[in-house]
Amino acid sequence: MTDNGANQQDLGAEYDSVNQMEDEVRAGKNIIILKRQEWKDFKEEERAKEAERRRRQERKDDDDARDQKMQDFMQRILATQASTTSTSATTSTTSTTTPAQTTRLPQRQIKPFKGDILEWTPFWESFNAAIHSSSIAAVQKFDYLKQYLQGEAFLCVENLELNDTNYQKAIDELKQMYGKPEVLIEAHLHKLNTLQPVKDMSDISALRSLQLRLQSHINALQTLGVDKSTYAGLLGSNLIHLLPFKLQAKWTESASNKVTDIDGLIAFIIQQVEAAERLNRLREQVAKPSHPTQSKQPQATPATASQLSVGARPDPAPQNGKSFKQKTTA
Structure with a gap:
């Protein structure tokens, strides 16, 4: 009997040990599953961050390329304009050395310049042809210039004294503000x-x-x-x-x-x-408009002098159909 009790105790202890080991194995499995899930989540987050980083880099590369294209475009425009301006300046220098043949200004209308940059070129071409290129005194040209400036443009020359020196200063200031090629472009x-x-x-x-x-x-x-x-x-x-x-x-x-x-x-x-x-x-x-013809209404026959003397009334105008009184009594 003593041996049987000892065997049962050993079996119970071994059974408890096996159950404990199984619990530890299950706990280990759960830890492994949890770690695997955490690793998957970590890798997914890393992939999402990498994808976002690539998208941002691509957008940045596109923006940089677009900016570079715009800079190259403006550089080509300015280079072309510089060449055109140099040729125009040479032509202008040659033309200004030729003395004017007359001091009489032509009769022409010059539209006042109010400060719209897109209207500067036509205004200056008209003013240059009519007044600036003439042989009159610079102070007279300045007087004409002030008459043709309005609004914002007039403020540029409003406080300049009317003399020869300030005329060229006014022209330079107006060209600096409204005549820059890159601004016009x-x-x-x-x-x-x-x-x-x-x-x-x-x-x-x-x-x-x-x-x-x-x-x-x-x-x-x-x-x-x-x-x-x-x-x-x-x-x-x-x-x-x-x-x-x-x-x-x-x-x-x-x-x-x-x-x-x-x-x-x-x-x-x-x-x-x-x-x-x-x-x-x-x-x-x-589609010419058509005017409908209006039917002429018959006029009453005028009474004669003898009829008027006895109080007769002129004959009424003939009517088509029944009279109003006949229609109401019918």
Whole structure:
């Protein structure tokens, strides 16, 4: 009996030891599973961070490339402008050495300059041809200049005393503020980027205005030495979206529908506008207003002198159908 009790105690102790070992194994398995999950989460977080880092680097590279392209574009424009300005300065020096033949100013209208940078070039060309290049005294030129300046532009010369020395100072200050080539180029490019779209095909005046404004800014940029090829692609893609949907569809169906072909695109717009204008003129000629003829109402027969002397009334005008009294009694 004593041996049996001892065996049972040993078996119980061994059973408890096995259960404890199993609990430890299960706890170890749970720790392993937990560590594996933590490792997976860590790797996923690392991959997400790496992907985000690559995206940021790609965006930064794109921004840097775009900035570099813009800098290269402006450098080419300024280099071209510097060459054009040097040639113009040589021509101007040669022309100024030739004495003027007359002191009589031509009779012409010069539009006052109020400070709009896009109006400086036409103003200066008119003022230079009419007054600045003449042989009158500088003080007289300065007097004319003050008369043609208004608004912000007049403030540049308002406090300068009217004398020969200050005239050249005023010209230099105005050219410094409004005549810088890079500022003019930027202003015209901004105007091209902010042209208003035409939504309705029937709005012919808006289409014609868009075409004229487009050509005006392109011509000004060419005068400043900026070739159309430097901005043709960007301008063409923007210009397409300024047209009504029907014109966009016609352009895509045309044989030469390249967005980089600015001349072809402008020619297409001109062709469509002229066709619409001709159609409107034909419609106006066909649809003339018609005036309906009005039927003449019969007039009453005037009474004779003898009838008037006895108190007779003139005969009433003949009426068609029954009289009002007859109609009411019927």
